[in-house]
Amino acid sequence: MDALEILRQVVVLVHLSGFALLFGAWAVEVFNRRVQVTSLMSIGLSISFVAGLILAAPWGIPYELNYVKIVVKLVVLLVIGALLGVGSSRQRKGGTVPPAVFWLVGILTLLNAAIALLWR
Structure with a gap:
């Protein structure tokens, strides 16, 4: 395993x-x-986003990146970010987070992990 692949694996861990x-x-x-x-x-979310963008860069790996999968994961991540934004905005204004928003954050986070593992 060369140094570039080790670095890539460290970014996967992050x-x-x-x-x-x-x-x-x-x-x-x-x-x-x-x-x-x-x-x-x-x-x-921020850590996952930044590390995901770094992983989407071509690392000189011997296989092709699945850009459709990367875009789908990015869209799901952006939706999670929007839901977190809505929830935190409501909290700052003294309100409550709608339960649907809260549950969607968890469901979509798990969906993003499932996409990463199951989509080949």
């Missing part, structure tokens, strides 16, 4: 860590029966 932070923060809120958006969710 990408997965961002997902884990986003989903884990969401799961904590579910466990505590709170319907709210936290800053950890946004941080996890």
